[in-house]
Amino acid sequence: MATLELDSITKTFQDGDDEIVAVDDISMSIDDGEFLVVVGPSGCGKSTTLRMIAGLETITSGTISLGDRVINDVASQDRDIAMVFQSYALYPHMTVRQNMSFGLEESTDLPDDEIGRMVSETADLLDIPSLLDRKPSDLSGGQQQRVALGRAIVRDPEVFLMDEPLSNLDAKLRAQMRTELQRLQDDLGVTTVYVTHDQTEAMTMGDRIAILDGGELQQIATPLECYHEPANQFVASFLGEPSMNFFDVTREGDRLVGDSFEYPVGAEIRDDIGDVTDLVLGIRPESVELVEAASGDHDFEMTVDVVEPMGDENTLYLYFEPDADPETAETLVATTDGLTRISPGETVVAQIPEEAIHFFDGRTGEALH
Numbered sequence: 001m002a003t004l005e006l007d008s009i010t011k012t013f014q015d016g017d018d019e020i021v022a023v024d025d026i027s028m029s030i031d032d033g034e035f036l037v038v039v040g041p042s043g044c045g046k047s048t049t050l051r052m053i054a055g056l057e058t059i060t061s062g063t064i065s066l067g068d069r070v071i072n073d074v075a076s077q078d079r080d081i082a083m084v085f086q087s088y089a090l091y092p093h094m095t096v097r098q099n100m101s102f103g104l105e106e107s108t109d110l111p112d113d114e115i116g117r118m119v120s121e122t123a124d125l126l127d128i129p130s131l132l133d134r135k136p137s138d139l140s141g142g143q144q145q146r147v148a149l150g151r152a153i154v155r156d157p158e159v160f161l162m163d164e165p166l167s168n169l170d171a172k173l174r175a176q177m178r179t180e181l182q183r184l185q186d187d188l189g190v191t192t193v194y195v196t197h198d199q200t201e202a203m204t205m206g207d208r209i210a211i212l213d214g215g216e217l218q219q220i221a222t223p224l225e226c227y228h229e230p231a232n233q234f235v236a237s238f239l240g241e242p243s244m245n246f247f248d249v250t251r252e253g254d255r256l257v258g259d260s261f262e263y264p265v266g267a268e269i270r271d272d273i274g275d276v277t278d279l280v281l282g283i284r285p286e287s288v289e290l291v292e293a294a295s296g297d298h299d300f301e302m303t304v305d306v307v308e309p310m311g312d313e314n315t316l317y318l319y320f321e322p323d324a325d326p327e328t329a330e331t332l333v334a335t336t337d338g339l340t341r342i343s344p345g346e347t348v349v350a351q352i353p354e355e356a357i358h359f360f361d362g363r364t365g366e367a368l369h
């Protein structure tokens with residue numbers, strides 16, 4: 001079985017006198033047949049992690065196992081892992097058929113007709129039989145991407161590794177390939193590690209997502225768990241567009257006091273907060289509700305600064321004090337449905353529902369509630 005296990009993996013690079021810790025003590029277990037998306041900002045260590053799994057980068061410390069064998073010292077070509085790159089990396093002088101069969105000819109002693117059959121089957125699966133005799137230069141970006149996938153699939157590996165494979169495609173094709181890749185992976189059931197910096201890909205494709213920052217694993221969980229129960233402020237801000245609102249607040253008894261507002265909290269939240277006094281309150285834009293009139297402690301009169309109509313919804317930038325300077329006032333971002341007519345300068349009442357708020361430790365960023 002192809003469970004892939006990373007145990008305390010670290011990778012450092014030497015840059016002159018400086019040591020760069022690209023991957024810092026990451027452990028995770030990717031189940032047999034699972035689709036894991038590794039996501040994070042540029043430079044967080046995604047590609048280095050993938051390259052260590054592929055055997056293209058040595059491991060500074062830790063172990064990587066596939067099933068019950070440690071593969072740290074197994075050569076890349078002997079790992080039974082196929083990798084798909086952003087750049088496709090097709091051989092330009094070979095036809096599509098040759099690009100797809102080359103790996104099998106090199107690494108197995110299967111007869112030619114068997115390899116031919118496997119290539120045909122894979123081409124059918126990807127809907128590219130008509131391209132088999134073309135060269136890569138005669139293909140569109142989307143077609144080249146299919147061939148790169150085909151080359152990985154035909155090898156029937158235990159693990160697929162994919163490094164931003166859709167990032168060279170236009171938005172429409174990317175959306176189409178997202179669905180197609182998921183369907184393929186479901187059908188083939190091959191353990192897959194997929195690297196991207198695109199949170200939409202992470203949210204829609206992964207059985208689970210692993211979120212990295214600064215070489216460290218921040219959270220590994222299902223997309224919805226990461227979204228609704230972020231482990232820390234970094235994860236909370238990374239997932240969601242527009243991003244979660246954050247306000248520094250201090251606890252005073254049963255109230256939280258910020259620069260622009262006070263927010264009383266109930267016993268459950270007070271229990272979760274414990275004795276931490278410096279906190280960050282988080283609320284997602286879609287959780288802010290506009291109500292007719294202020295009737296409770298969680299309703300705030302706010303002034304509309306900017307309205308961004310997106311068609312199906314509007315993004316509103318609101319600030320707290322009606323007569324404060326919008327340049328310096330604390331802003332709350334809220335989304336409403338696209339039919340709501342609201343103009344800059346209007347006063348609205350925004351409700352920040354207690355059941356939708358998150359709290360983070362102001363010093364460590366760890367989620368408290």
Ligand code: ATP
Binds near residue numbers: 041042046
């Ligand atoms: P991106 O999304 O921009 O590709 P990434 O998350 O894949 O980024 P990595 O390419 O894994 O990040 O790089 C992680 C860190 O390691 C970065 O600080 C990078 O500069 C550094 N790094 C990567 N490869 C090397 C190398 N060969 N020599 C020195 N530093 C490196």
